[in-house]
Amino acid sequence: MIQRPRGTRDFGPQEMAERRRVEQAMRDVCLRAGFGEVVTPTFEHSELFTLRSGQAVIDEMYAFRDKGDREMALRPEITASVIRFFVNELSNSPKPLKLYYVGNCFRYENPQSGRFREFFQLGAELIGSKNPETDAEVIALAVNAIRSTGLKDFTVRVGHIGILKSLVQAEIPDKQAVAEVLRMLDKEDFDALGDMFDARTLPRKLFDRITTIAEMRGSVEIMDSLEKSEATDHLREIFRILSLYGIEDCKIDLGIVRGLDYYTGMVFEIDAPALGAEKQIMGGGSYTLSELFGGEPVFSTGFAIGIDRVALALAAEGEKKPHTPLDAYVIPAKDDMRDHAFRIVSSLRAEGVRADVDLMRRNMSKNLKYASSAGAKCAIIVGSKEMADNSVTLRDMRTGDQRVVAVGDLAKVVAGLG
């Protein structure tokens, strides 16, 4: 027997129905906000991803050499591809350019709860602006997308990378050290950070200042204790616009650092507390990537939502809808009714009813049982007595009630079952 590769999943019809519902709800939100869908290749030149994220990520990519001896990789994310697409072909489009995508991504990591080697992301990029209203638009889109799935319990945290970064850069010239400091701040590993400060005899005052800021979270007012800067003004303006968008439940979190260099300003994350160690369901921020790929520097803001984790969080909240993949199941009462049954199922389908028919030549009892387990809303029993009148018996599978319905009215009656 061939096993499924580690960290991958098969999705059955029931699970896919729920995943499609979630995905479709989020797509609709994107479309309504004026974002158009793009699709990019599932694999790219490895360089695209190492340029963006550094050589280290090659260890966690499905990287390979193709038959033409090119270094390729299954995409570990989709933002890089979208920006490459932008630089290659869309850079002269009117701004802002609003794009969204849905797709599978691959990372060679150790699977655990909410973490798979093949996973699915929905993301959006707004290209061509760095105004606070741009950032607010993208945050609102992300929040509305999550909301649209029906998820109740999630927290939105918004920060600004510039606040900590500029403080650290002002005192520490070594670029590598700056990155290291920011990484420790992100992890809130203040002990290790303190050790580093001692070892390098860095100013204690800076340590106190940045650790205080890294721990700051709460409403916008929490920034009142900070001196006014471009970054704090920017964040305040984002929050002001968000409230105009009807989004009031975002928190400031100045401790968000999001590892990579190209994030330039606002950064934000959404967590679903119901999940375990891997509770982040969305990450995003503003960045300038295009020049990395050989284009003009262009400001963008984007995010990516982990569809798998959203689905897990919804399951944890017990959000369950009854699964009724079939509206009607057509049962011939006797063998000589089969031809009538096929005609009826065909006309039901043509009229938009999800209908199935007995193909196993089962008897009445087993057909009713099958209709029940298949989740049909009703059974259509086709018998000679009713057919003499050009009618059939319709049995509501939820109540067991039966009535005779004219074939001509059948589709309408079935659709009316709700």
Add this chain to the structure above:
RNA sequence: GCCGGGGUGGGGUAGUGGUAUCCUUGGGGACUGUGGAUCCCUUGACCCGGGUUCGAUUCCCGGUCCCGGCCCCA
């Protein structure tokens, strides 16, 4: 890459150094148009490899996969 806990029919389980229990599901049949029944028949499992042993599903080692956690998280 590291750590912990697990792998018995499709799903859920019992049990054992001498190849396996029960439930459910699937397939077939009986019951001649209502029994979402009932009854009968039936398919189907000890993760893989090595070791110990007369004999391993059981004990030991390695691998693999699953679950959870660390690292990492684009």
